[in-house]
Amino acid sequence: xxxxxxxEELALTEGQINDIFRALSNGFQKLDKIKDANRRSRQLEExxxxxxECKRLIKEFERVxxxxxxxxxxxxxxxxxxxKQSMIKELNSYVALKKQHASENKRIDLFDGPDGDGFGEExxxxxxxxxxxxxxxxxxxxxxxxxxxxxxxxxxxxxxINVGAETAASLKAQTEQMSRxxxxxxxxxxxxxxxxxxxxxxxxxxxxxxxIMAMLFLIVMGVIAIIxxxxxxxxxxxxxxxxxxxxxxxxKLL
Numbered sequence: 001x002x003x004x005x006x007x008e009e010l011a012l013t014e015g016q017i018n019d020i021f022r023a024l025s026n027g028f029q030k031l032d033k034i035k036d037a038n039r040r041s042r043q044l045e046e047x048x049x050x051x052x053e054c055k056r057l058i059k060e061f062e063r064v065x066x067x068x069x070x071x072x073x074x075x076x077x078x079x080x081x082x083x084k085q086s087m088i089k090e091l092n093s094y095v096a097l098k099k100q101h102a103s104e105n106k107r108i109d110l111f112d113g114p115d116g117d118g119f120g121e122e123x124x125x126x127x128x129x130x131x132x133x134x135x136x137x138x139x140x141x142x143x144x145x146x147x148x149x150x151x152x153x154x155x156x157x158x159x160x161i162n163v164g165a166e167t168a169a170s171l172k173a174q175t176e177q178m179s180r181x182x183x184x185x186x187x188x189x190x191x192x193x194x195x196x197x198x199x200x201x202x203x204x205x206x207x208x209x210x211x212i213m214a215m216l217f218l219i220v221m222g223v224i225a226i227i228x229x230x231x232x233x234x235x236x237x238x239x240x241x242x243x244x245x246x247x248x249x250x251x252k253l254l
Contacts, residue, residue: 003083006076007068013061017087020054024094031101044101051094058087 003011027047034040065080072080 003080006072006080007064009064010061010068010080013057013064014083014087017054017057017061020050020057021087021090021094024050024054028094028097028101040101044098047094047098051091051098054087054091058084058091061087 003014024047027043027050031040031043031047034043062084065077065084069077
């Protein structure tokens with residue numbers, strides 16, 4: 001079935017996907033003939049970009065297919081789904097092929113010299129043309145470079161450990177300082193509670209003293225009032241005689 005009879009958009013998307021599949025097929029055929037690792041890497045990057053674009057188009061194909069699913073018949077939807085699965089399967093085959101070539105590129109990189117300019121067979125020919133002494137010197141240089149790399153890594157680790165120790169010491173000092181501050185706050189809170197209790201006790205004592213002073217004042221005022229009334233009305237029998245103070249009439253004149 002021609003997709004143009006179902007949807008112009010689906011037909012256009014399928015055509016773009018098929019164009020990418022042809023480009024991928026031609027690209028991988030060319031990749032097998034390329035010996036230079038740099039060119040192989042660039043070719044793989046270009047093919048990877050095409051596969052990303054193909055994946056995007058397949059998702060677009062699926063989106064349009066779902067939008068038109070209700071308008072299409074069951075057989076048409078089944079045919080569209082089969083085409084989508086076929087495109088996904090073909091794309092996955094190219095992805096697997098790309099991974100295979102990428103792993104081969106990594107194996108070629110293992111033969112790189114110190115300057116990284118030569119690849120594969122060129123390095124083999126270079127090694128075969130070297131004398132035993134040159135090979136030994138080359139191996140020694142590589143070991144020296146490895147030792148230097150290890151030394152640099154050790155320095156980084158030591159610096160990291162020192163920084164960690166300083167950070168731990170700083171955190172310990174700050175923790176101790178925080179503990180002292182908490183203890184001081186507890187002492188201040190205890191002192192505040194003790195002072196509040198003392199103030200309450202003093203307040204109660206002051207209130208008691210004021211009550212006593214008020215009672216004494218009332219007693220004195222009462223005694224004074226009785227004395228005054230007794231002096232003014234000496235014959236009033238309702239007034240109780242104050243001990244030690246005889247009525248004026250009962251006093252004997254000398």
